[in-house]
Each structure stands twice: as structure tokens, then as C-alpha cells.
Amino acid sequence: MIVGIDLGTTNSLVAVWQDGHAVIIPNSLGHHLTPSCVSLDDNGDVLVGLAARDRMLSHPSQTAALFKRYMGTQHEVRLGKRVFRPEELSSLILKSLKADAEHYLGQPVTEAIITVPAYFNDVQRKATKLAGELAGLKVERLLNEPTAAALAYGLHQGGDDSQFLVLDLGGGTFDISILEMFSGVMEVRATAGDNHLGGEDFVDALVQAFLDREATKAAIKRDKLQPHQMALLNSEAERVKRELTSSEQAMFRYVDGDTSLEWTVDNAEFEKITAPLLKRLREPVERAMRDAGLRVADLQEIVLVGGATRMPIVHRLVAKMMGRFPRRDVHPDEAIVIGAAVQAGLKMQDAALDDVVMTDVCPYTLGVEVAEKNNLGQYRHGIFLPVIERNTVIPASRSHPISPLNDEQKVVALRIFQGESREVKDNVLLGSLDVTLPSAKESNGWRDVDVRFTYDLNGLIEVEATVLATQQRYALVIEQTPGAMTTQEIAHSLEKLANLKISPREQAENKALLARLGRLYQQMLGQERQIVSDWTRVFENALETQEPRAIQQVREQLSGYADQLEGRPVL
CATH class of the missing domain: 2.60.34.10 (Substrate Binding Domain Of DNAk; Chain A, domain 1)
Structure with a gap:
């Protein structure tokens, strides 16, 4: 069985081609999105996904995120007493997605199509393929993310002699691809991008603006902040960024001990703060158009994918550059994995996809x-x-x-x-x-x-x-490329990962709720903090009964209470 996987900087997804269409596979919590986070709990067990993400605030030294940005480098991440390379952390995400797919399909999953940013170089691609192998997957193909998005939109089913531009702005990477459909062939005409530009940079810009404008009043300096304080700031900035997608303004609140600061930011201010990032978005678009030898009028479709394209400032920028509104009717977080599933269907030679031929391009000279x-x-x-x-x-x-x-x-x-x-x-x-x-x-x-x-x-x-x-x-044979793992290092990684104790899939919901309650306890003050403490005690008591039905009932009730306290579902 071949699955399609979107191994993202912020979130990852897995899908399969079934009965003539792509089906996104839910994880153990019932969500399509699995946060690309890894954490070690107090027992040394590995937590992946939402439970790990919620521990970013409460246990920052034992939790890792955004490691996709370091794929193919010598960068190492320390979680407690253990040290991991980005490939190893990515393999734990892939192993979790593989387990979800096997549970859903009821059969072993051995092969995968994994998407990568179009602008990933050779070393980064090899590192991604290695991560798949460490997770026990045969990587059938690495598929460029914008190409996957085009498949998700069904652009391969359009008329001949049509050109379209796909703009993919995810959590950590930015890609542009210009594709052309002719005689049943989808050909990538040009690609460009920035491997260090994504939604997380907009979050960081908000954090820096808050520190510049408000934190100086409380003598707070970025280089003096503790890991939990940075995690708190990043979490709040992410919330503010999301709120600005549907509201004209949002309140940035920072509460840590006796320190309490507030800052109101609106969309106009947000656009001003992120102006350097928006400029970096323009340059790859212009470069790809030049390489393809096309004018804006030559494009039949302009498509936005990636969670960060939800930001109104990005949508306005693209509309202004292109002189028309781009399409974004496929869920921006799911478009890439849907395309990967389509490619998996092509690989399995599904009858519904027989007539499509895919080509791609070399992103670097x-x-x-x-x-x-x-x-x-x-x-x-x-x-x-x-x-x-x-x-x-x-x-x-x-x-x-x-x-x-x-x-x-x-x-x-x-x-x-x-x-x-x-x-x-x-x-x-x-x-x-x-x-x-x-x-x-x-x-x-x-x-x-x-x-x-x-x-x-x-x-x-x-x-x-x-x-x-x-x-x-x-x-x-390019084995000693900077950042590439040697044969001995790969063998050592396989042994190390095999010895890691992965938190059982059936415990994922319980671990996730405990991690969420721990995060909320740190975020809240006064009466609300006491309420969260009481919830935690109630749930811990339920877990001690070892009665699945009782645990499920309490878990569902407390999850609902937590949603009300935060004012939004967790994903």
C-alpha cells in the first residue's frame, strides 16, 4: 500500500487514494493535522503531535519543533539528555503517520510518496528520503509541494496549453511553481522559493514587534528570556496571527508571574511590521515568471496553498501583483497531501488517473x-x-x-x-x-x-x-555532502530509534489532554488557573481507575471545558 505524506514544518498529514479519490487519514485524536512536534515525557517516552506541541510551553527543553528547516544539515536538537538530528525527529513524525495509516487501512503500509519544498536542494531531499527509511518506509518518490497542490486542484484535468502558478506558503518554507498542461502532460516550467520563509517568520515578527514596543517598558530583553517565556510569546503571537485572519485587530497579552502586558495590533500595523517578509515573497514570484518567459496575462490560474496563505496580507499582496484574485477553494492545509495521494494513485496506476503524465524541474543549477x-x-x-x-x-x-x-x-x-x-x-x-x-x-x-x-x-x-x-x-557518489549522514551514522540512528519507547497510540488522547491542561495551567492566572488544576486532578483520578469508558467520558467532558476556556477548538 502506497500513501501520500505531507511532511510539513508546522503540521504533517497522510492520505491514501481510494475508490477514485484522495482520502485524508485521521490521527489517533481524530484530527487530519498532526503537529510536527516531538517531545520526551518524564518517563522518557516519545510523544508526537498535539501532545508534544502543548509541551512546548510547559517543557521547552524536552520538546522540538520547526526541525524541517534544518534538514540536511549538521544541526542537532537536545531533548532532555538525548540528542537528535532533524532526520531522526522527522522519522518519528513519519512513523506516527505510518501507524495512523495502518490503523485506518487495516493493513501494513510500506511505501510512501513524500512531498518536499520545490526549492529543497539535493542534500535536503536525501535527508527527507532517509527520514522515510528510518521510519520503515520505502520512499517511492519525493514530490514537489507546489506540483502536489496542482494535482489537488485538478489542474491536470484542465485543457491543453494552459499555464498556472502555484504559490505555497507553509509554516517554514515558501515555494513558487509555474506549470503547464499540454497533451496530457503536466510540466513544471519554473520553480523558485525561499527555504527559510514561512508563517513562523510572521509569528517571529510579531514577537519582535511586541518586545520592541511593549516589553521594553518592563525591561524585558529577548536575549535574557527563558525558554518557557519565548514559548509563551510564540504561542500568543501565533494566536494573534490567526485572529487577524478574521478580525481587523487583536490583543497581544503576555502574562508571566507578576508581569502582565497588553498590546493591540491591527491588520495595517501587522502589514507594516511584516513588510520585509512580504518583499521576500515578491522576489521568487518575479524570478519564476522571468525563468518561464511568461507574463501575468499568460496565466490561466493562480492558486494559493499552505496554511500561511490564510493571512489577508498575503492574499492582498498576490492579488495586487497578479491583478486578479487567486484561487484558494481547496483547504490550504490539506491541498499538498491530497496531491500526494493523487500521485500515489498514479503510482498504483489507478484507472481514474491513467492519462496523466507528470514532469518536474531541477530547482538549482x-x-x-x-x-x-x-x-x-x-x-x-x-x-x-x-x-x-x-x-x-x-x-x-x-x-x-x-x-x-x-x-x-x-x-x-x-x-x-x-x-x-x-x-x-x-x-x-x-x-x-x-x-x-x-x-x-x-x-x-x-x-x-x-x-x-x-x-x-x-x-x-x-x-x-x-x-x-x-x-x-x-x-x-555524493555521500560526504555537508550535513549528509554517513552509513555508520544511519546504522546508529536506526539502533537508537529502535530503542526509543514510543508512547502507545491508544494513549495518545490521554497524553494530549494532560499536555494541554499543563499548558493551560501555565497560561492562566487566579481562578482560571485553579479551575485547570482541578480539571487535571479529576482527569488523573479517572486515569487511575483504568476504566476505559470512565476515562473517555471524563476526557470528552474536560476537552469541551478546555475549548470553552480557550474560546476555540484545539485545531
């Missing part, structure tokens, strides 16, 4: 370092020679001949880069390969090397260098 000669006959090193240009349709294979600098040179040291800068120092080094050359006498002076790059549908790269005189081939 790939090439090698060379030296070039100036007018004085001197060589300047560190110049980037593109072999596969960005936005080349994949799968793709391109080659380019290179020559040694002189007849005495015995080895060509190929250094492989990705990026858009003319100088390699500003690009990302992917790997290196030494190619041994025959002597000038042995090769009759013909010492060129043919360098071939092959980029597959998963966005993974193979490099082959062939000495033309001897046809000797050298293959590049």
Missing part, C-alpha cells in the same frame, strides 16, 4: 568548478561552469567537456556545486571527484574529460566523468 583565462593569459580559479541549468525538466542528463590546464597535469580534481553564483565560493559544494589523466603522449594530446550530470525524478544527482581518450569512467 548544477555544475563544476573551472578556471578561466583572462586577457593577460593568467588563470582565475573558482569559476562556476553550469552543466544542468535551473528549471531544466527532469529526469535530465547533460554533459560538458572540460580540459586540463596544461600538458603536465596528471589529475583533474572535479568539485561539484549547486547554486546560481558565478563564483563557486557563493554556491553549495556537493562533492568532489579525482579523475586521473593519461599522459599527453599516451593520449596523442587528447586529454579532455566529459562530465555528465544525471538528475532523477527524486531530485537526486549522479555525476560521471569519462576520459575521452581512454573511455575510463569515474562515478561520483
Whole structure:
């Protein structure tokens, strides 16, 4: 069974293609969204999802979020006494989604289509694939998120010769894709984006504005805040951001001990605060349009996906840039996973999807370092020679001949880069390969090397260098890329994760409510705090009875009370 998974920065989802349509699978709490958070409880058990997210406030040193932003890097996260890499934390999210899918489907789930930001580089894609493998999944394909969104909107069922733009602004990443439908083929014409721009940045901008405007009155400085104080600020800023999607203004309240501050912010002020972020949204859109060689009038559809596109300031910006209102009729949080399920259906060759062919593009230019000669006959090193240009349709294979600098040179040291800068120092080094050359006498002076790059549908790269005189081939396996895990590290991670005690799925609702009550206790004061304390005691007493029906009845009652106290459902 193949499932589609949206492994998101803020929330993750899993779906399956059944009976000719995508079905989003609920988690153990009955929600479609599983927060991309991991926490260790006091017993060392792993909590994933809502229970972990609610512990961000009460147990920040034992809880992790936003780790997708560090995929493919050496970044490590400490939870209590344990240290995790982003791939390992992501694998715990994927393992939880896998368990939800198996419970729903009643059969083992072994394969998955996992979505990634279109602008993820080779290292980040490999890290995502590795996370799937650590979770016990065979990753059939990594699907670009905007392409998945296009599938969710059914744009692959539109007429020929139609172009459309998909803008995907999630919790932590921003992607633009321009796609074209012709003769049953959906082709990505261009892609651009920013891997460090998302809804969380708008939250952070609100936090910083609050600290600048109000917190200085109480002598509060950001670099002096404790983890629980930052978690409290982020939680409140997230609430304010959401409230501004449906209201003209919202009240930012910060209560910690004897400190109580309030700040009223409206949409106009919010737009002013986030102006630098909105500018960063414009640039990739303009770049993708230039790369595709299109004008706004050439686009048949403009589609918004990703939870952060709910913000009115984003909707207004896109409408102003494009001169028309964009579509957002598919649930922005669910569009990506629906598209992943459609792709899973394609993979399973479902009859309803037989006629669709998907193509994608290389998001970054790939090439090698060379030296070039100036007018004085001197060589300047560190110049980037593109072999596969960005936005080349994949799968793709391109080659380019290179020559040694002189007849005495015995080895060509190929250094492989990705990026858009003319100088390699500003690009990302992917790997290196030494190619041994025959002597000038042995090769009759013909010492060129043919360098071939092959980029597959998963966005993974193979490099082959062939000495033309001897046809000797050298293959590049990029294992030591900055941030990539070695074989030994992967084996160690598998052993470490196998030894972790995962909180049982049937206890998820109880763990989630306890974590929520713990968060509410920290957030509330006075009588409301005492009420939450009483609720917690009542629920703990119910758990001690070990009577499932009694526990369920108390849990449902207290969840309703908690919803009323917060003024909104938890998701």
C-alpha cells in the first residue's frame, strides 16, 4: 500500500487514494493535522503531535519543533539528555503517520510518496528520503509541494496549453511553481522559493514587534528570556496571527508571574511590521515568471496553498501583483497531501488517473568548478561552469567537456556545486571527484574529460566523468555532502530509534489532554488557573481507575471545558 505524506514544518498529514479519490487519514485524536512536534515525557517516552506541541510551553527543553528547516544539515536538537538530528525527529513524525495509516487501512503500509519544498536542494531531499527509511518506509518518490497542490486542484484535468502558478506558503518554507498542461502532460516550467520563509517568520515578527514596543517598558530583553517565556510569546503571537485572519485587530497579552502586558495590533500595523517578509515573497514570484518567459496575462490560474496563505496580507499582496484574485477553494492545509495521494494513485496506476503524465524541474543549477583565462593569459580559479541549468525538466542528463590546464597535469580534481553564483565560493559544494589523466603522449594530446550530470525524478544527482581518450569512467557518489549522514551514522540512528519507547497510540488522547491542561495551567492566572488544576486532578483520578469508558467520558467532558476556556477548538 502506497500513501501520500505531507511532511510539513508546522503540521504533517497522510492520505491514501481510494475508490477514485484522495482520502485524508485521521490521527489517533481524530484530527487530519498532526503537529510536527516531538517531545520526551518524564518517563522518557516519545510523544508526537498535539501532545508534544502543548509541551512546548510547559517543557521547552524536552520538546522540538520547526526541525524541517534544518534538514540536511549538521544541526542537532537536545531533548532532555538525548540528542537528535532533524532526520531522526522527522522519522518519528513519519512513523506516527505510518501507524495512523495502518490503523485506518487495516493493513501494513510500506511505501510512501513524500512531498518536499520545490526549492529543497539535493542534500535536503536525501535527508527527507532517509527520514522515510528510518521510519520503515520505502520512499517511492519525493514530490514537489507546489506540483502536489496542482494535482489537488485538478489542474491536470484542465485543457491543453494552459499555464498556472502555484504559490505555497507553509509554516517554514515558501515555494513558487509555474506549470503547464499540454497533451496530457503536466510540466513544471519554473520553480523558485525561499527555504527559510514561512508563517513562523510572521509569528517571529510579531514577537519582535511586541518586545520592541511593549516589553521594553518592563525591561524585558529577548536575549535574557527563558525558554518557557519565548514559548509563551510564540504561542500568543501565533494566536494573534490567526485572529487577524478574521478580525481587523487583536490583543497581544503576555502574562508571566507578576508581569502582565497588553498590546493591540491591527491588520495595517501587522502589514507594516511584516513588510520585509512580504518583499521576500515578491522576489521568487518575479524570478519564476522571468525563468518561464511568461507574463501575468499568460496565466490561466493562480492558486494559493499552505496554511500561511490564510493571512489577508498575503492574499492582498498576490492579488495586487497578479491583478486578479487567486484561487484558494481547496483547504490550504490539506491541498499538498491530497496531491500526494493523487500521485500515489498514479503510482498504483489507478484507472481514474491513467492519462496523466507528470514532469518536474531541477530547482538549482548544477555544475563544476573551472578556471578561466583572462586577457593577460593568467588563470582565475573558482569559476562556476553550469552543466544542468535551473528549471531544466527532469529526469535530465547533460554533459560538458572540460580540459586540463596544461600538458603536465596528471589529475583533474572535479568539485561539484549547486547554486546560481558565478563564483563557486557563493554556491553549495556537493562533492568532489579525482579523475586521473593519461599522459599527453599516451593520449596523442587528447586529454579532455566529459562530465555528465544525471538528475532523477527524486531530485537526486549522479555525476560521471569519462576520459575521452581512454573511455575510463569515474562515478561520483555524493555521500560526504555537508550535513549528509554517513552509513555508520544511519546504522546508529536506526539502533537508537529502535530503542526509543514510543508512547502507545491508544494513549495518545490521554497524553494530549494532560499536555494541554499543563499548558493551560501555565497560561492562566487566579481562578482560571485553579479551575485547570482541578480539571487535571479529576482527569488523573479517572486515569487511575483504568476504566476505559470512565476515562473517555471524563476526557470528552474536560476537552469541551478546555475549548470553552480557550474560546476555540484545539485545531
